[in-house]
Each structure stands twice: as C-alpha cells, then as structure tokens.
Amino acid sequence: MTPRLDAIGVTTGDLTASLAFYRRLGLDIPADADSAPHVEVTLPGGQRLLWDTEDIVRSFDPGWPGSKGGERLGLAFRCTGPAEVDAVYADLTGAGYRGHLAPWDAVWGQRYAMVLDPDGCAVSLFADAS
Incomplete structure (x- = not known):
C-alpha cells in the first residue's frame, strides 16, 4: 500500500x-x-x-514550539497568464498584504511573484511567460 x-x-x-x-x-x-x-x-x-x-x-501537541519564521511550506497559485500574475499581486498588495517579490520574468520561463499571507508564509503566483 x-x-x-x-x-x-x-x-x-x-x-x-x-x-x-x-x-x-x-x-x-x-x-x-x-x-x-x-x-x-x-x-x-x-x-x-x-x-x-x-x-x-x-x-x-503541547510542546509545539510555534512558528519560528522562514519557509517550511510553500503554496503556489497558477494564473492564466503573465498579466494575471501582475493583477493578482497588485490586488493583494493593494489590499494591504505584504509583497515579498514583485512580479518578474523568471529565467525558468514563468512570470512569478510572491506575497506573504497574514502569518508570513510566502505564497507564489505564477504563469507561463508566453
């Protein structure tokens, strides 16, 4: 199994x-x-x-030490295209969420950005560059 x-x-x-x-x-x-x-x-x-x-x-888990910062898990949301990456990033940061990495064209062929959720976890936004 x-x-x-x-x-x-x-x-x-x-x-x-x-x-x-x-x-x-x-x-x-x-x-x-x-x-x-x-x-x-x-x-x-x-x-x-x-x-x-x-x-x-x-x-x-009474001994759980809590979050100590740094990435332990990453969530990534696929967007329909590069313009949507930019729009979603702008919407989230405009709503007061912290941007971590503004949208850019990554060398691996994607439009990519990262925003921090309210607990400081990085959430990736991405789309194929073309």
Whole structure:
C-alpha cells in the first residue's frame, strides 16, 4: 500500500485574516468558517487545504514550539497568464498584504511573484511567460 497526499495544513495565528487572504485568491471558503478552530476546503482535483489555529495545534501537541519564521511550506497559485500574475499581486498588495517579490520574468520561463499571507508564509503566483 502506498500513501497518497490528501491534504495540506496551514497553522495560523489569526484564522479570520488567513481565510480572508485565501478567499481573495479565489478559494471557496464558507463565510461561517471564520469562527471555527479547524477549517477544511476541498480543492479542484480532490485534495484538501486545512487550517488550524495555533491553540488547536497546542491542544494535541503541547510542546509545539510555534512558528519560528522562514519557509517550511510553500503554496503556489497558477494564473492564466503573465498579466494575471501582475493583477493578482497588485490586488493583494493593494489590499494591504505584504509583497515579498514583485512580479518578474523568471529565467525558468514563468512570470512569478510572491506575497506573504497574514502569518508570513510566502505564497507564489505564477504563469507561463508566453
């Protein structure tokens, strides 16, 4: 038997802020999820994205040291083209989210940008350059 990746988890210090950020990226997260300590959404293709508050993680792992900064997991959102990378980056940074790397044409053939979610996790935006 081979395990299969089923879900990606995000631990957040501010669930409402985190969900608002990911809604802005187009994820269909119910409005009533903001008051839940654990949230799950099924993504196209069947995988799930999960959110837990830091308090929930500490409830089952009392020794959890918390986030110490630096990247541990990266999420990447494919855009339809280079113009959408620029537009989504502008929308997010215009809404007050911190840009990490402004859009650029990467040497690997993509238009690429990075924005930080409310917990400081880098979220990549990308599209094929042509």
